[in-house]
Amino acid sequence: MRALPGIDARGRWDIPARLNMARQCLDHPADRIAITEVSQDAVTEVTVSQLAARADGLARALALRVDGGARIGVLLGQSAWCAAAHLAIWKIGAISVPLFKLFKHDALASRIADAGVEIVLTDDEGAALLGDLAEAWLADTAGIAGDPVPFADTGPEDPAVLIYTSGTTGTPKGALHGHRVLTGHLPCVAASHDFLGQPGDRLWTPADWAWIGGLFDVAMPALALGVPVVAARMQKFDPQACRRLIADAGIRNVFFPPTALRMLKSADVHIGGLRSVASGGEPLGAEMLEWGRRAFGLQINEFYGQTECNMVASSCGAAFAAQPGCIGKPVSGHEIAVLDAAGAPAQGEGDVAVRRGSAAMMLGYWQRPEATAEKFRGDWMLTGDRGRWEGEFLRFVGREDDVITSAGYRIGPAEIEDCLLTHPDVATCGVVGKPDPLRTEIVKAYVVLREGAGVRGEALQDWVKERLASYSYPREIEFVDSLPMTVTGKVIRKELKARAARETAV
Known part of the structure; x- marks a missing residue:
């Protein structure tokens, strides 16, 4: 594979002794387009100098109130102000805490309290959501004019951003990352977009920038690589509106979460003119990859990671063909293993782990040393996922x-x-899995049908029997109107497991 950003000629991390993520994002020609904001009313091009001016204004105001190390919330949708807020916080050596507007009161309250956030940079909508949980500063009016603000003298290990896990396997925990985390994302972001940074590249995702997938898979890597990023958050994902946006904004590179891809596939929306499509968060499967070739005219590049250590493996259509059912190969800088219970390389299925030294790896869980220790087995960070090797490719089996x-x-x-x-x-x-006295568990599927569909459960059971191992078909199928989802669009299997367990207990 050709050279990747953040990696030196020997295939090792190229990280300086002093590093500030705000400098990485703003160290470009002043007149270069940094962000293209798309709204119902207008399209606004924000240059590097304009973005820096917004960040400086906020940095001056914040510096009067907080010291380095303070946790400052950012409750903003996709926008130049969202980027400027994070850059301002990093510029003064403080720690940004991304917050979702889709969170309800209790979810915001728990994160704000756990992180010790006192100030949140937001807008009118966000201020209403916050209530009295924290002091709300309207980002577009909170800035103070003055001379450029110097970048804090931070190093790669100095804390910069506190991102909470989605809570698919327990109470959300804050993953604390250092200033090296942006560099840690660059190789995989570039690979998953067939070497991002080609002439004409313009990157967008429908994912909110409060999620690590929006902020560090798209927004900040694009700024660091000098690739224009499009800010156009959809209130509700609509396949036809998505196609129009991509055409109107000249978008060439897209990160689609699996949920968005499924909606596009369901509507059979085909989109031309793209140079790359990446996806991560859940495995896609052969059928989706084949549909992607027809719908986009290219290979969807799957990538793999999690909040604690993101973007560590990827496919790259410009370098090699994807292997259906697998999530790609380890990317330069990240060493991945599949371990058995003793911590040795597994023969077959095992625990997916990443070796310490990955620049994308968290410093630790915020104020949870025991949980941090449990996450590691010697030099390896356990992802909590099960997988197996198929040659050089990693196959995701499921959460442990x-x-x-x-x-x-x-x-x-x-x-x-x-x-x-x-x-x-x-x-x-x-x-x-649903508890079963004879088999320990049986496979149960909760299924949402397409509008107007009338397939019976027996037909779906036969469908799986004919295609997978005879023992793995769903012995029970329940048709439902919707599934429990995280705000990032992942199915919350623990809620389905709890529901199945309650059914058994009745």
Whole structure:
């Protein structure tokens, strides 16, 4: 694979002794387009100098109130002000805490209290959501005019951003990252977009910038690489509106979360003119990859990571063909292993782990030393995912807590979900283990059908039997109107497991 940003000629991390992420994002020609804001009313081009001026204004105001190390919330949708808020916080050596506007009161309250946030940079909508949880500063009016603000003299290990996990496997924890985290994302971001930074590249995602997938898979890497990033948050993802936006804004590179891809596939929306499409968060499966080739005229590049250590493996259509069912190969700078219970390389399925030294790896969980220690096994950070090697490719089997044990077989739900999603009547689904006195667990599928579809459960069972191992078909199928989802669009299997357990107890 050709050279990747953040990696030196020997394939090692190229990280200076002093590093500030705000400088990385703003160290470009002043007149270069940094962000293209798209709204219903207008399209606004924000240059590097204009973005820097906004960040400086906020940095001056914040410096009068807080010291380095303070945690400052950012409750803003995709916008230049959202980027400027994070840059201002990093510029003074403080720690930014991304917050979702889709969070309800209790979710905001728990994160603000846990992080010790006193000030939140936001807008009118966000201020209403906050109430009295923290002091709300309207980002577009809070700045103070003056001379440029110097970058704080920070190093790669100095704390910069506190990102809370999505809570798919327990109470959300704050993953604290240092200033090296942006560099840590660059190789995989570049690879997943077929070497991002080509002439004419322009990057966008429908994902909110409060999620690590929006902020560090798209917004900040684009700024660091000098690639214009489009800010156009959709209140509700609409496949046709998405196609129009991509055409009107001249978008060439897109990160689509799997949920968005499923909606595009369901509507059979084809989008031309793209140079790269990346996806991560859940495995896609062969059917989705094949549809992507027809719909976009290119290979969807899957990548892998999590809040604690993101973007560590990827496919790259410009360098090698994807292997269906796998999430790609380890990217330069990240060493990945599949370990058995003793911590040795597994023969077959095991625990996916990343070796210490990855620049994308968290410093630790915020104020949770015991949870941090439990995350590691020697030099390896355990992802909590199960996987196996298929040559150089990594296959995701499922979350460790999601793996189903049935009649002595260990069954990953992802493969069954992928198979069900190939049925033309299935819109989305979630597969879990349901307690069973004979088999320990049985496979149960919760299925949302497409509008107007009328397939029966027996037909879906036969569909899986004909395509997967005979022991892995769903012995129970329940049709539902919707599935529990995180704000990032992942199915919350723990809620489905709890529901299945309650059914057994009745």
